[in-house]
Amino acid sequence: MTHANDPAATPHHEGAPGAHHGAERAALTIHTIADIAAGILGLWILMYLLGANQANGLVSFVHGSASWLAGWSQDLFTMDSETLRVLLNFGTPAVLYLLIGHGLAARIRTF
Numbered sequence: 001m002t003h004a005n006d007p008a009a010t011p012h013h014e015g016a017p018g019a020h021h022g023a024e025r026a027a028l029t030i031h032t033i034a035d036i037a038a039g040i041l042g043l044w045i046l047m048y049l050l051g052a053n054q055a056n057g058l059v060s061f062v063h064g065s066a067s068w069l070a071g072w073s074q075d076l077f078t079m080d081s082e083t084l085r086v087l088l089n090f091g092t093p094a095v096l097y098l099l100i101g102h103g104l105a106a107r108i109r110t111f
Helices: 020-049 055-068 082-109
Strands: none
Touching: 020 055, 020 082, 055 082
């Protein structure tokens, strides 16, 4: 029978005390930032598809934020259909942010 004070009864973590907690916090932060970025891009795509009033303050803010987040991918795809261009030029970075952010967070959690 092991006792609560028995070192064999408690799990051991390699590295400095609290290192696992720090890695978990970093992973959660990266994961959350990736989710927020993808969420903003997805929200803009949805607003565009639904024909949201771009003169509205919220719609303008979301569009500006999404344009900044997807700045590197603008005109990556130059289709004739404006709807398809918005889907691809804003959807591509959303998917990449999710893949990279979640992959990086998972990798950090293994430390």
